[in-house]
Amino acid sequence: MNANDVLLKVVGLKKYYNGGKVKALDGVDCEIRAGEVVVIIGPSGCGKSTFLRSLNLLEMPTAGEIFFEGEKINDPKIDINLHRQKIGMVFQQFNLFNNLNILQNVTLAPTKLLKQTSGEAQKNAMDLLNRVGLADKAQNYPSQLSGGQKQRIAIVRALAMKPDVMLFDEPTSALDPEMVGEVLEVMRELARSGMTMVVVTHEMGFAREVGSRVLFMEDGVIVEENEPNAFFAAPQSQRAKDFLSKVL
Amino acid sequence: MTNWVLAAGPSLGEQFKLNFIDGDRWKWIVDGLLATLEITAVALVIGIVIGVVVAAVRSSYEKNKDTMKAKGGVGYAVLCFFNAVCKLYLTVIRGTPTVVQLLICYFIIFSKWTNGIPVAMISFGINSGAYVAEIFRSGIMSVDEGQFEASRSLGFGYLPTMRYVVVPQAFKAVLPALGNEFIVLIKETSIAGYVGIMDLTKAGDLIRGRTFSAFMPLIAVALIYLTLVMLLTWLLGKLERRLRKNER
């Protein structure tokens, strides 16, 4: 895969709940290219999570098409599990597997799905854990870690599958303020390494500094999209102006 | 025989001799106890097998009905059918007294069988299965949805997700309830006498009928049940502590 290749493409994406009463997404079109860090912002309930979760089909679209690496993935004939292996996801609530220790959390999917030997998977896991400074926690259980540590492990768990793109749904929103920095630092480093990232966040500083593009959503549609500095300096739409005046 | 009835009160030693030693009546107790244990053990196994299957169907239905409905096809219809069968089973079993079920099994469904013990095993097994199924189902539903989504996002399918992530956590969560069901089952087999089985309770009652002395045999029976239950409670507590230690 080359830089600038379109990794994810979304066409006319709609997601309705309750038989159409709730229009979480109401026609979203978007392309995400390799190496980009796309930051999605917008007021609560505007459909950010729904959009992000549609990209790996945790939410089934009501209408529209989603292409990943050129293949339409919201198609009943497609084995979505194979595609999900290449799409890492990090959740607001970390969702580490409570029944497994940290090393097992990280090696489970590579051994079972990528058929890595356990030695290979463990070495890889320890390298990644070292990168986020948590190698000494390998034998601990999730309940023994702080929120910031859990989230860094969750990132490592996703990275262990060597994904082509990483999705983040408000990765720092459930953290105590003093732990936000350590997680953002890992994400910053990941962006620097060239990982393609789609990040839903309320961290405007991060969006501005790391993002290569900002998508501003409201009421289930992308209202505005721009390069971060331009977006934050001079938002075009009235709605983006209103939103930024509230959060900045 | 007759003089002790008229006497002011036979000593405990005499009562003991009369009820258990004379005519080798202790053997009735031992045989009864064995029958109780046999029926409980086999019923437990049948109950767990039924419980696992029914819980699997019911929770698969609850977790997948929306996506499968969207996909359509035979799979959804089959799942709906099995779910309906399971629901009917649960309603009937939980809505009728265990004694009535046992009588129906013995005098109607298996009326050709002369030995009551296998009938009781099946009857109690079918009965227990309904409660075990609901215990397992509630356990599966109690596992946080995020655990499920994290596993799916890595590329695991529904069944591997159940196997590696959900069921191990559910099992730990339901162990106390499962142990309780086991204890209930042991005591519930005491109605086996209704279909001519000499279980522990019936043995005590037979001795009482023979010796016209109620105290010794009935208290002995009660103490044996109590010992069994306390032993089980202790074992289950140990198992629970072992499982919990795994996580801290």
Ligand SMILES: Nc1ncnc2c1ncn2[C@@H]1O[C@H](COP(=O)(O)OP(=O)(O)OP(=O)(O)O)[C@@H](O)[C@H]1O
């Ligand atoms: N399972 C669901 N059933 C019904 N409505 C839903 C469901 N999930 C989301 N919604 C609705 O869809 C809309 C978009 O929700 P979504 O979670 O995508 O918003 P969001 O932008 O991520 O908000 P937040 O910033 O609070 O996380 C909201 O109005 C929400 O109430």
Ligand SMILES: [Mg+2]
């Ligand atoms: Mg959200």
